[in-house]
Amino acid sequence: MTRQGRTAIAFIGIGLLIYAGVYLVAERLVYRNGHSNPFFKIATTEVKAFDWVILGASHAMPLDFADFNGQMQSETGLKIINLASPGTGPLYNRFVLEAFLRGHTAKNVLYVADSFAFYSRTWNEDRFGDAKLLRATPCDPATAWLLLQYSRREGIDWRAVADYVTGFSKINNRERFQKDVWEGELQFDRVYRPSAAAVKSRIAYLFSDSGREAALARYMTEFAKLLELAERRNVRVVVIKMPTPGQFRALLPNEAAFYEAMTAAVANRGIGFNNFSAELDEPHFYFDTDHLNRVGVTELFARHLKAILMAPVN
Amino acid sequence: MLFTSLEFFAFLPLVMLLFSAMPVTQRWAVLLLASYLFYGIWQPFNLVYLGAVTLVVYGCGWALERAPRPAIRKALLGTGLVALLGSLVAFKFYDFIAGELERSFASTFPIVLPKLGVSTPVGYSFYAFSASSYLIDVYARRLSGSHHPGHIAIYVAYFPKIFAGPIERATAFLPQMVAGLRGDPGRAIWGLQLIGWGLFKKVVIADNLAPLVDRNFGIVAFASPIELLISVYFFAFQIYCDFSGYTDIAIGISLLFGIQLMENFRRPYLSRSTAEFWGERWHISLGRWFRDYLYIPLGGSRSGLLRRYLNIMLVFVVSGLWHAGLGYGVGWTFLIWGALNGAYQWAGLATRGLWERLGGLLPALRQSAALALVRILLTFHLIAISWIFFRAKSVSDALTVVRKIGTNLLEIPSLLVQYPFTAEHGMGFGLIVLLLAVEALDERRPLVQRLAAAPAVLRWGSYYLVIFGLLILGRWQAKEFIYMQF
Numbered sequence: 144m145t146r147q148g149r150t151a152i153a154f155i156g157i158g159l160l161i162y163a164g165v166y167l168v169a170e171r172l173v174y175r176n177g178h179s180n181p182f183f184k185i186a187t188t189e190v191k192a193f194d195w196v197i198l199g200a201s202h203a204m205p206l207d208f209a210d211f212n213g214q215m216q217s218e219t220g221l222k223i224i225n226l227a228s229p230g231t232g233p234l235y236n237r238f239v240l241e242a243f244l245r246g247h248t249a250k251n252v253l254y255v256a257d258s259f260a261f262y263s264r265t266w267n268e269d270r271f272g273d274a275k276l277l278r279a280t281p282c283d284p285a286t287a288w289l290l291l292q293y294s295r296r297e298g299i300d301w302r303a304v305a306d307y308v309t310g311f312s313k314i315n316n317r318e319r320f321q322k323d324v325w326e327g328e329l330q331f332d333r334v335y336r337p338s339a340a341a342v343k344s345r346i347a348y349l350f351s352d353s354g355r356e357a358a359l360a361r362y363m364t365e366f367a368k369l370l371e372l373a374e375r376r377n378v379r380v381v382v383i384k385m386p387t388p389g390q391f392r393a394l395l396p397n398e399a400a401f402y403e404a405m406t407a408a409v410a411n412r413g414i415g416f417n418n419f420s421a422e423l424d425e426p427h428f429y430f431d432t433d434h435l436n437r438v439g440v441t442e443l444f445a446r447h448l449k450a451i452l453m454a455p456v457n
Numbered sequence: 458m459l460f461t462s463l464e465f466f467a468f469l470p471l472v473m474l475l476f477s478a479m480p481v482t483q484r485w486a487v488l489l490l491a492s493y494l495f496y497g498i499w500q501p502f503n504l505v506y507l508g509a510v511t512l513v514v515y516g517c518g519w520a521l522e523r524a525p526r527p528a529i530r531k532a533l534l535g536t537g538l539v540a541l542l543g544s545l546v547a548f549k550f551y552d553f554i555a556g557e558l559e560r561s562f563a564s565t566f567p568i569v570l571p572k573l574g575v576s577t578p579v580g581y582s583f584y585a586f587s588a589s590s591y592l593i594d595v596y597a598r599r600l601s602g603s604h605h606p607g608h609i610a611i612y613v614a615y616f617p618k619i620f621a622g623p624i625e626r627a628t629a630f631l632p633q634m635v636a637g638l639r640g641d642p643g644r645a646i647w648g649l650q651l652i653g654w655g656l657f658k659k660v661v662i663a664d665n666l667a668p669l670v671d672r673n674f675g676i677v678a679f680a681s682p683i684e685l686l687i688s689v690y691f692f693a694f695q696i697y698c699d700f701s702g703y704t705d706i707a708i709g710i711s712l713l714f715g716i717q718l719m720e721n722f723r724r725p726y727l728s729r730s731t732a733e734f735w736g737e738r739w740h741i742s743l744g745r746w747f748r749d750y751l752y753i754p755l756g757g758s759r760s761g762l763l764r765r766y767l768n769i770m771l772v773f774v775v776s777g778l779w780h781a782g783l784g785y786g787v788g789w790t791f792l793i794w795g796a797l798n799g800a801y802q803w804a805g806l807a808t809r810g811l812w813e814r815l816g817g818l819l820p821a822l823r824q825s826a827a828l829a830l831v832r833i834l835l836t837f838h839l840i841a842i843s844w845i846f847f848r849a850k851s852v853s854d855a856l857t858v859v860r861k862i863g864t865n866l867l868e869i870p871s872l873l874v875q876y877p878f879t880a881e882h883g884m885g886f887g888l889i890v891l892l893l894a895v896e897a898l899d900e901r902r903p904l905v906q907r908l909a910a911a912p913a914v915l916r917w918g919s920y921y922l923v924i925f926g927l928l929i930l931g932r933w934q935a936k937e938f939i940y941m942q943f
Contacts, residue, residue, distance in 0.1 A: 147642065154917060154920075157917070157921070158921060158924065161921060161925060162925075162928075165925060165928070165929065274934060302463060305463075311928070314928050314929055315928060315929065315930075315931060315933065317932075
C-alpha cells in the first residue's frame with residue numbers, strides 16, 4: 144500500500160474512533176435527558192407486562208403530563224404506559240406498538256384517534272425522519288432493524304434509517320443538554336383564552352395537504368394493520384376520540400368522512416369507539432386550542448376514562 | 458441540488474469516479490452532464506433557460522468571430538446582450554414594476570397590467586453575467602469565438618458555480634477545458650480544505666446566526682434596539698459566511714477536478730475602507746465584472762471628476778438592482794443599498810486627499826495598528842448599516858431599524874447589561890470570534906500554507922475540529938444559500 148493510502152486509512156480510522164466517542168456521549172445524553180419519547184419510555188421501563196398501552200398523537204399526551212399517568216395508575220391499580228407522540232399517525236403508532244411488543248406485553252391498547260393524522264403522509268411516513276423524534280430515540284439494533292423493514296415495506300425515507308443508525312440527529316442535537324419535554328407539557332396547568340385566529344392557523348397546520356380522500360383510505364389500511372397486530376398478540380383495542388373545544392371542532396374538515404371510516408373499521412372487529420369530542424366544550428379544560436389541561440384530563444378521567452380502563456376484558 | 462444535501466455528498470463522488478474514468482480531453486463532457494443533472498434536478502424546466510442562454514452565447518460568439526464589419530459585430534453583441542441581460546431584467550423587475558405602476562395609478566386611473574408570473578430561474582443572475590462577459594470578450598477580441606460548443610456549454614453550466622458564482626471569466630476558464638482536466642493530490646487536498654471550511658461557514662456559522670436575524674428582522678416594530686443591533690451584526694456575518702461559504706465550496710470542488718476558479722472573497726471585514734471592501738475583498742468576481750464591463754466602458758476615472766462620481770454611483774446602483782430578487786424580495790431597499798454604498802465611495806474619494814495630506818504630516822499615525830483597527834471597525838460599521846437595507850423587508854422597516862438603534866445609541870451600554878442574553882447569542886458571538894481569529898491568521902499568512910507547514914497532529918486536529926464542528930453544531934436541515942435565491 145502507498146504512503147498516501149496508509150495516511151488516508153489512519154485519518155479515517157482516527158475519525159471513526161472520535162465519532163464513536165461522540166456517539167456514546169450523545170447516547171448518554173439521550174438517557175440523561177429523555178422523557179416523553181415513546182422509545183425512551185420502552186427502553187427505560189422496568190415493567191414488562193402492562194394492562195394498558197396508550198397510543199396516538201399529541202391529544203393523548205396530556206394523559207402522561209406531569210404525574211397524571213401515575214395518578215391514573217394509583218386510582219385504577221393498573222399498569223399503564225403512554226406511548227403517544229406529537230403529530231404521529233397510525234403508521235408511526237403501529238411502528239411503536241410493534242417495537243413495544245417485542246419485549247413487553249399488554250392486555251389493552253387505548254388508541255386515541257385524531258382525524259388529521261389519517262389525512263397526510265406528513266403525520267405518518269414523514270414523521271419517521273423527524274430529527275426531534277430520532278434524536279430522542281435510544282439506540283437499539285432491534286429498532287434499527289424494524290425501521291429498516293418499515294423503510295422497505297412502507298416507503299419510509301431511507302435517510303431516516305441512515306440517521307437512526309449513524310445517530311446523526313443525536314450528535315447534531317441543538318437541544319442536547321435540555322430535557323426532552325414536549326412544549327405542551329410545560330403549559331399543562333395553563334388555561335386557554337379562546338382565539339379564532341389561533342384555531343384557524345392550527346387547523347391549517349394540521350390539515351395542510353390536499354388529496355385527503357386517498358390519504359384517508361391509505362391510513363385507514365395502516366390502522367387496520369395496527370388492529371391486526373394487536374389481534375395477533377391478543378391485545379384488546381379501545382378507540383377513543385379526545386374532547387376538543389367547539390370552536391376547534393367546528394373547523395375540522397372532512398370530519399364526517401373520518402368518523403364514518405373509523406366507525407366502519409372498528410365495527411368489523413367488534414372494537415369500541417368512544418367519541419368524546421363534544422364532551423368538554425369550555426375553554427377552561429384546555430391549555431391551548433385543542434389539548435386538555437390538568438383540569439380537562441382529570442374531568443375526562445373521572446367521567447369516562449376510569450370506567451374504560453377498568454372495564455373487564457371479555 | 459444543494460451543496461449541503463445528502464444527495465450531493467453521494468453525487469460528487471460519483472461524478473469524480475466517472476470523471477477519472479474518462480480520457481483527460483473528454484472529461485469536460487462528464488462535468489457537463491453532471492452540471493445539467495445538478496441544475497435540472499432542482500427544477501427541470503430551468504434547463505430550458507440554461508439551454509437558451511447557451512445557444513445565444515454560442516451563436517452570437519460564433520457569428521461575432523466571423524463577422525467582418527464593425528456594425529454587424531456591434532449588432533450581434535447588442536442582440537446577445539439584450540437577450541441575456543434584457544431577460545434578466547424582465548425576470549427580476551417586470552412584475553415588480555407592473556405592480557408598482559398599478560399601485561401608483563390605483564386611485565386616479567386603475568389599470569391591470571399583464572404579469573410574467575415567473576420568478577428568476579435559480580442562478581440566472583450569475584450565468585447570464587458569465588455569458589455576457591464571454592460575448593463582450595469575444596467582441597473585444599480578447600477571446601476567440603470559435604470554441605468547441607461543449608466547452609461553451611460547460612462554461613455556462615458548470616455546476617459548482619452555477620447557483621452563486623464566482624462569475625468566472627471565459628478567458629480563464631476555457632483554456633483549462635482546452636488543455637484537458639487533470640486532478641492532482643496537492644490541489645485535491647487544498648480543495649477538500651476549502652470544501653470543509655466553506656461548509657463550516659455555511660452550516661455552522663451562517664445557519665446558526667440566521668434564526669435570530671430572521672426573528673428580529675421579521676418584526677422590526679416589536680424588536681428592541683438591542684435585539685436589532687445584535688441582528689445587524691449577526692446578519693453581517695451571516696451573509697458573509699453564507700455567500701463566501703458557497704464560493705469556497707465551489708472553488709474547492711473545482712480543484713478536485715483540476716479546475717481553478719477565481720478568488721471571490723478575501724477576508725472582507727478586515728478592509729480599511731469601503732473602497733477596499735468593494736474593490737478588492739467582497740464578491741471580487743462581480744466587482745471586476747462591473748469594473749471591466751460597465752465602469753471602464755463608461756469612462757471610468759479618466760473622464761473628469763463629475764463623470765467619475767456619476768460612473769461610480771451608476772455602478773453601485775446597478776449592482777444594487779442586480780442584487781434585488783435575492784431571498785429578501787424585489788424592492789426599493791436594494792436601490793438604496795446600492796446608492797448608499799455609492800455614497801460611501803463618493804465620501805471616500807472626496808476626503809482621500811485630506812487623509813493623504815494628514816498621513817504625510819503624521820507618518821507614525823499612518824503606520825499605527827490602532828488607526829488600522831479604527832479604520833477596520835469604521836468600515837465594518839458602514840457596511841453593516843448598508844446591510845440593514847439589504848436585509849429589511851421594506852424601506853420603512855429599514856428606517857425603523859436605523860431609527861431604533863440610532864435614537865438609543867447612548868443607552869446601548871446600559872441596555873446591554875440588562876439584556877437577557879441566551880446560549881444562542883453566546884454561540885453566535887463565539888462563532889464570529891472564531892471566524893475573525895481564523896481570518897486574522899489567514900491575513901498574515903495563508904492558512905493553506907500554515908497547515909502545510911504544521912505538524913501532522915495540528916493539521917489533522919484542525920481537520921477533525923472542522924468535521925466534528927459540522928456534525929455537532931451544523932444546521933443541516935436549514936436553508937438554501939442566500940445568493941442562490943436570485
